[in-house]
Amino acid sequence: FDPDAAPAEPFPLFVDWLTEALAAGVREPHAVSVATVDADGCPDLRVVALRDATEAGWSFATRADSPKGRQLAAQPQAALLFHWREQARQIRVRGSVLRADPETAARDFLDRLPGSRAANLVGHQSEVLADPAAFPPALDAALARVESEPDTVDPQHALFTVRPRTVEFWQGVPNRGHVRLRYRHAGEAWTRERLWP
Numbered sequence: 001f002d003p004d005a006a007p008a009e010p011f012p013l014f015v016d017w018l019t020e021a022l023a024a025g026v027r028e029p030h031a032v033s034v035a036t037v038d039a040d041g042c043p044d045l046r047v048v049a050l051r052d053a054t055e056a057g058w059s060f061a062t063r064a065d066s067p068k069g070r071q072l073a074a075q076p077q078a079a080l081l082f083h084w085r086e087q088a089r090q091i092r093v094r095g096s097v098l099r100a101d102p103e104t105a106a107r108d109f110l111d112r113l114p115g116s117r118a119a120n121l122v123g124h125q126s127e128v129l130a131d132p133a134a135f136p137p138a139l140d141a142a143l144a145r146v147e148s149e150p151d152t153v154d155p156q157h158a159l160f161t162v163r164p165r166t167v168e169f170w171q172g173v174p175n176r177g178h179v180r181l182r183y184r185h186a187g188e189a190w191t192r193e194r195l196w197p
């Protein structure tokens with residue numbers, strides 16, 4: 001990784017690194033950790049699937065009524081972390097979070113495979129499952145609904161975009177002289193700065 005040859009903005013570098021991760025055989029490079037904070041300021045963290053990435057930001061989908069959905073409604077800030085172990089690389093993104101309009105979220109929902117839509121429609125994400133036997137019939141009912149009403153959209157399906165304020169590209173180096181390049185959005189333009197390892 002030659003930071004002096006890096007582009008002026010972070011998004012093209014993300015695309016380069018993602019392309020290289022796929023070529024290097026990184027498994028599930030689109031799995032990304034998302035950090036949010038709860039009402040007490042306590043961090044929360046989980047993995048989600050990256051749905052899209054553009055100049056405007058990094059997007060993922062979840063239920064609006066899940067803990068992360070509620071945390072983002074109250075405090076629309078998040079951090080993302082990609083860790084590509086095979087390449088000793090990580091990418092850190094921090095920024096404000098924007099929820100997509102219902103039409104965009106509906107398109108994202110209908111783009112999914114039937115099994116994924118059914119699993120979403122079951123709902124109750126992260127609620128206590130007092131009786132595990134309650135899940136299979138709930139999933140079967142949701143699958144039947146997806147089959148009989150294929151245009152059904154889960155109103156709780158939400159698409160969130162993290163709009164980057166900082167993006168850091170971290171390349172591990174065996175001698176510990178890890179190469180770090182941080183992009184910082186300052187006003188209209190991006191600033192690039194090297195960081196001590």
Ligand SMILES: Cc1cc2nc3c(=O)[nH]c(=O)nc-3n(C[C@H](O)[C@H](O)[C@H](O)COP(=O)(O)O)c2cc1C
Nearest residue numbers: 031046047048049061062063066067068069125126
């Ligand atoms: C590889 C992987 C991908 C995942 N993708 C998603 C996802 O795209 N959306 C989602 O809501 N949960 C996803 N999950 C489950 C979340 O990690 C988490 O368990 C769930 O969303 C509940 O989080 P919450 O209680 O913080 O809201 C994924 C888990 C893994 C391991």
